Amino acid sequence: MSKLLIPDRTALEQCLKCNICTTFCPVATLDDGFPGPKAAGPDYLRLSLSFVDTDVDFSLCTNCQLCNWACPHGVDIATMNVKAKAQSKKNFRDWVLTNPQLIGKVASKMSTLTNLFANNLIGRVIKKALRIAPERKLPLYHKQTFLEWFDSKKQLDYQEKVVYFAGCSVIYNDPDLGKAVIEVYNRNGIGVIVPEQGCCGVPALANGRIDQARKTAEKTLEQLKPYTDQGYAVITACTSCGLALKDEWHRVLNLPRAKDFANSVYDASEYLMLLEQKGELNQDLGPIQKSFGYHEPCHLKAQGIGKPSVQLLRKIPELEVNELDAGCCGMAGTYGFKKENYERSLTIGDELFRKIDNEYEEVLTDCPTCTMQINQATKANTVHPLVLLRDAYKRGESSWE
Amino acid sequence: MDRTIQKEVVVIGSGMAGLMATVVLQELGKDVTLLANGMGSLAHFSGTVDLLGSEEFMSPWSGIGNLRDTERQHPYTSVTDEEISKALEIYQEVLGKYGIEYVTLGSNVFLPTAIGTRKPSYLVPKTMLPQGKDYTVVDFTQFRDWKGSLIHKGLREHYHGLELCSIELPHVKSLTLDAVSLARYFEKAEWRKEFISILRKQKLKGSLLMPAVLGIRGHEEIVAELEAALGHQVIEVPTLPPSAPGRRVYEAFMQRLKPNIEILYNNRVLGIEEGLKLRVSRPGRQWCYGAKSVIWAGGGLLGGGLVPAKDGLRDTVLGITITEGWQAGSQPIKGLYIAGSQLGYYDWPLEKSGAGVALSTGYKAAMLAGGGYYE
Incomplete structure (x- = not known):
């Protein structure tokens, strides 16, 4: 048995076998092929300790972490699942999907070409070769990445500063969200530092490539640690990056110093809500006469901070935000890209998509891959809450020089 | 950054008492x-x-009255009958809004269980109330938590002419x-059609005893549909955990709380x-x-x-070891109210008093903590 798999026995003993986790698993509740987190986690580990062979398809786990979220006894089921996944065979497709930074760098360099190919015949050939679902719309890239656009000189005047961990999605696919984050923070009198930064390691981690995830995360931690050592807070507007920086880096990857580092990490909206509690949030927000449905990402749930972006948006006059509360979207990062998972990923999110298509034209969510999935599966347009907050600040211009 | 967040009331625990x-x-x-x-x-x-059940009495209220005289530390000594009734009323209202009707006959009723025994209960979902003269146990071959032959064997003497x-x-x-x-299967209309056509081929008599897995959301409509299509009354029998009816209750409370309560x-x-x-780890x-x-309602050993x-039971939050659980009404710290199954001096599985104690002590704790008695 792989050394990786030998569990902490006390963690196993906490499991009462009550199956609560299984009943919250988005995959197990609709797919007989996956026995669920309890069977794939604690049960499997217990059996392998007694050298009993079991046959479980771990690749079906999405690493959404709802199992951990549901467990009343603190069993770290998600980590057991992800470590069991590490035993499955490696393939080239997963290597591509788990290296967003490398792919992002190359794809951005030749963005015109990448975007041209992404969703036509050539794209289809590439998808076929990589066993990526042919129907899956691929993300687009920009000539100028977020890091290239960012101008640190414009941030010099601010006394108070935070460090922004943008994440691969903002850097390569959605720089506008990064721009919005900076503008929102600037309007609150806070400057933003955007250091050289790599990937958080979540794609590799969710695919069971633990060693790769550890190497990636270690490098990124090296880049960010000098700032937290000086007392800076690190913010991120991506809920999966956020969970990795706060939690998975030390809980799953056991990175030394990550626990201490996690103390300085905040979701970008969480940090703004803390300003609000101190009465320091700039509330010159102009009205937005629109109605949005809000989808809560699983990795925000896992952070245990509630829904800070919804609380922020409630400050925008005339804006109507209704929580969709219809479960997981099924995308789970790289999971929904894979040919063998595509249909399953849409089925998981079915309730959510129907609710959106029946009731909303515009949707808000904090996670870039949830955004991808909702845009793929519904007619709605999906926006990050902080982009909307920036628009509201623009409309409430009065105090803005 | 300052990380102390001030709140009027903090409730710890999302089981029955906490909710x-x-x-x-x-x-x-x-x-x-x-x-x-x-x-x-x-x-x-x-x-x-x-609320409280035994073969010896049918009215839980008289049972509770006797208990207050004989067991001075029992959690029911800390609540009045009015408070218990009020808690049940609120519970019924929350569940009703979610679309689950609860009924009581004013005294206990004996319900069939998934292991072929009977248990007394007081307030039960409409779909679980056994009605009619004849019954048939419907066994699902692939559902291991529901063994028809076991149930049939156990219930035969109580339900004459029980079929399987x-x-x-x-x-x-x-x-x-x-x-x-x-239960997720039962929520799909297409699947239900197939289920019905299979069941129609069976010889059925009287009311049908099925496991309580007939959907999470909208299960009353599902039961009504099955009854109409089969021409027989359908009675849900509570199963082993994880429980579908328990999940319905959870969803009902979530629907009520989510709009304006931070969870x-x-x-x-x-x-x-x-x-x-409070020191909190997230x-x-x-x-x-x-x-x-x-309000501290983190549950007992299960929760x-x-x-x-x-040398007893250790309270995971207060760090104190107690022998029996907390005594109802005790305040180890001023302003801290304890509710639900961390309370001691009662035996809920044996007494059949789990939900009654959780609901009434949860209600009472909230009234005290929220100043409900003084406004």
Whole structure:
């Protein structure tokens, strides 16, 4: 048995076998092929300790972490699942999907070409070769990445500063969200530092490539640690990056110093809500006469901070935000890209998509891959809450020089 | 950054007592935050509200009256009959809004169980109330938590002429299916059609005893549809955990609380200090909460509020070892109210008093913490 798999026995003993986790698993509740987190986690580990062979398809786990979220006894089921996944065979497709930074760098360099190919015949050939679902719309890239656009000189005047961990999605696919984050923070009198930064390691981690995830995360931690050592807070507007920086880096990857580092990490909206509690949030927000449905990402749930972006948006006059509360979207990062998972990923999110298509034209969510999935599966347009907050600040211009 | 968050009331625990307390505080218009570590033990809840049950008496109220005289430390000594009734009323209202009707006959009723025994309960979902003269147990071959032959054997002497039929569920391949996952099948209209056509081929007599897996959302409509299509009354029997009716109750409370109550999951309370300062651990860090009052309803051994220790039970938040659980009404810290199954001096599985104690002590704690008695 792989050394990786030998569990902490006390963690196993906490499991009462009550199956609560299984009943919250988005995959197990609709797919007989996956026995669920309890069977794939604690049960499997217990059996392998007694050298009993079991046959479980771990690749079906999405690493959404709802199992951990549901467990009343603190069993770290998600980590057991992800470590069991590490035993499955490696393939080239997963290597591509788990290296967003490398792919992002190359794809951005030749963005015109990448975007041209992404969703036509050539794209289809590439998808076929990589066993990526042919129907899956691929993300687009920009000539100028977020890091290239960012101008640190414009941030010099601010006394108070935070460090922004943008994440691969903002850097390569959605720089506008990064721009919005900076503008929102600037309007609150806070400057933003955007250091050289790599990937958080979540794609590799969710695919069971633990060693790769550890190497990636270690490098990124090296880049960010000098700032937290000086007392800076690190913010991120991506809920999966956020969970990795706060939690998975030390809980799953056991990175030394990550626990201490996690103390300085905040979701970008969480940090703004803390300003609000101190009465320091700039509330010159102009009205937005629109109605949005809000989808809560699983990795925000896992952070245990509630829904800070919804609380922020409630400050925008005339804006109507209704929580969709219809479960997981099924995308789970790289999971929904894979040919063998595509249909399953849409089925998981079915309730959510129907609710959106029946009731909303515009949707808000904090996670870039949830955004991808909702845009793929519904007619709605999906926006990050902080982009909307920036628009509201623009409309409430009065105090803005 | 300052990490102490001030709240009027903090409720710890999202089981029956904690959720009940939170709804009461919501009604009182309090600024309340619910801290939860996991879903809470509603996953183990049968869905039937037991007050107190025994073969010896049919009215739980007289049973409770006797108990107050003989067992001076029992949690029911800390609540009045009016408070118990009020708690049941609120419970019925929350469940009613979610579309689940509860009924009581004013005294206990004996319900069939999934292991072929009978248990007394007081307030039960309409779909679980046994009605009629003849009954047939419907066995699902792929559902291991529901063995028709066992139930038939056990219930034969109580239900004369009890029949048994066995069917194979359409499209269910797994043999490790749990009740909640099976309930998902029943929510699909197409699947139900196939289920009905299979059952129609069986010889059926009287009311049909089926496991309580007939959907999570909208299960009353599903039961009505089955009854109309089969021409027989359908009676749901509570199953082993994880329980579908328990999940319905959880969803009903969530529907009620979510719009204006802050519910924080993955938040484990590490300790409470004098002055009601709470140390809370959530992914990545620790936080502090300050509150005017706190309701501690983390559950007993099942819910994780108490853990076994060498010389008794250790309270996971207060760090104190107690022999029997807390005595109802005790306040180890000023402003801290304890509700639900961390209370001691009662034996809920034996007495059939779990939901009754959780609901009434949750209600009482919230009324005291929220100042409901003085406004």
